[in-house]
Amino acid sequence: MLVPLFTYDLSGSTVLRLSMSSPRSSPTLCSYSTVNAKDAKTIILISVLCCGCRGSPDLVILIAMTNSLQIDTVSVQFAGLRALDAVSLTLQRGEIVGLIGPNGSGKTTLINAITGYVPLTNGQIYVSGRRISGLPPHRIAHHGIRRTFQTIRLFKQLTTLENVEAAAVAAGQSRRAASKLAHATLERLALSDRARQTAESLPYGEQRRLEIARALVTAPPFLLLDEPAAGLNESESDSLLNILIGIVRADGCGLLIIDHDMRLIMRLCDRLHVLNYGRTIAEGDPASVRANPDVIAAYLGGRR
Ligand code: ADP
Numbered sequence: 001m002l003v004p005l006f007t008y009d010l011s012g013s014t015v016l017r018l019s020m021s022s023p024r025s026s027p028t029l030c031s032y033s034t035v036n037a038k039d040a041k042t043i044i045l046i047s048v049l050c051c052g053c054r055g056s057p058d059l060v061i062l063i064a065m066t067n068s069l070q071i072d073t074v075s076v077q078f079a080g081l082r083a084l085d086a087v088s089l090t091l092q093r094g095e096i097v098g099l100i101g102p103n104g105s106g107k108t109t110l111i112n113a114i115t116g117y118v119p120l121t122n123g124q125i126y127v128s129g130r131r132i133s134g135l136p137p138h139r140i141a142h143h144g145i146r147r148t149f150q151t152i153r154l155f156k157q158l159t160t161l162e163n164v165e166a167a168a169v170a171a172g173q174s175r176r177a178a179s180k181l182a183h184a185t186l187e188r189l190a191l192s193d194r195a196r197q198t199a200e201s202l203p204y205g206e207q208r209r210l211e212i213a214r215a216l217v218t219a220p221p222f223l224l225l226d227e228p229a230a231g232l233n234e235s236e237s238d239s240l241l242n243i244l245i246g247i248v249r250a251d252g253c254g255l256l257i258i259d260h261d262m263r264l265i266m267r268l269c270d271r272l273h274v275l276n277y278g279r280t281i282a283e284g285d286p287a288s289v290r291a292n293p294d295v296i297a298a299y300l301g302g303r304r
Pocket residue numbers: 078081083101102103104105106107108109110
């Protein structure tokens with residue numbers, strides 16, 4: 001017997017197929033696949049084969065996981081300059097994608113476009129199939145997308161703790177909840193010892209981590225980091241690497257990271273997306289991108 005359970009907009013989402021050998025056993029993950037439907041209106045009926053059907057060897061449950069961030073042929077034009085030219089990229093929850101390329105290639109512009117800081121000339125951006133392009137930044141943030149900026153933006157005179165609390169309150173948390181979340185987030189970013197110090201008194205590397213704490217405090221499904229390792233030394237970059245891996249593993253968020261620190265990027269990322277003059281010149285796993293002659297010529301030549 002097939003029992004319709006609920007409907008869900010699955011465009012670009014990950015579908016998990018769970019199976020049980022008998023109705024009373026625990027479900028185990030047997031496979032997953034991605035629904036590639038680009039049409040935001042795609043609705044897939046999720047059904048559950050009824051648990052009561054004894055003797056059915058193949059009890060299968062489909063679960064929709066929200067979700068993915070889809071950038072679909074996005075272009076951004078600044079007067080005479082095409083900063084992004086038909087860039088497409090999908091970020092799933094739980095994966096880490098590195099956005100790399102030479103200075104001026106459009107990396108920051110892509111994060112600005114996703115988060116509503118610059119208007120798109122062409123293309124669309126979706127979260128779980130819902131269009132977010134055209135919305136103002138605060139509404140895009142409510143769709144679970146948080147970012148940091150290439151240049152540090154903190155309330156310098158406020159304490160480390162107050163900076164994170166303010167981000168949580170701005171995201172709609174009560175003061176009480178914000179305080180609790182802020183303490184927990186500082187712990188995750190190894191900043192608890194600095195809670196009562198003003199932001200401006202922190203060493204540079206810790207200010208960078210504080211920015212991430214502010215973006216992370218409400219456990220967003222998608223985190224976009226613009227050069228978080230810029231100016232960090234090797235050991236600070238290593239500890240950032242471990243912190244970021246821990247965050248993605250624990251929260252299952254999708255992480256899009258821009259950085260020139262190839263030591264960090266190559267060890268951290270599942271996939272890389274390479275821009276040059278606003279265009280995608282390569283995408284794929286780190287090893288194949290590193291070996292790509294176009295990427296070596298445009299960017300990696302002097303950095304490997
Ligand atoms: P990246 O982050 O890869 O270094 P950016 O996205 O900052 O590159 O910039 C891409 C190109 O767009 C550059 O040529 C830059 O000068 C230009 N640009 C970025 N933002 C603006 C803007 N707001 N107005 C005009 N030009 C811009």
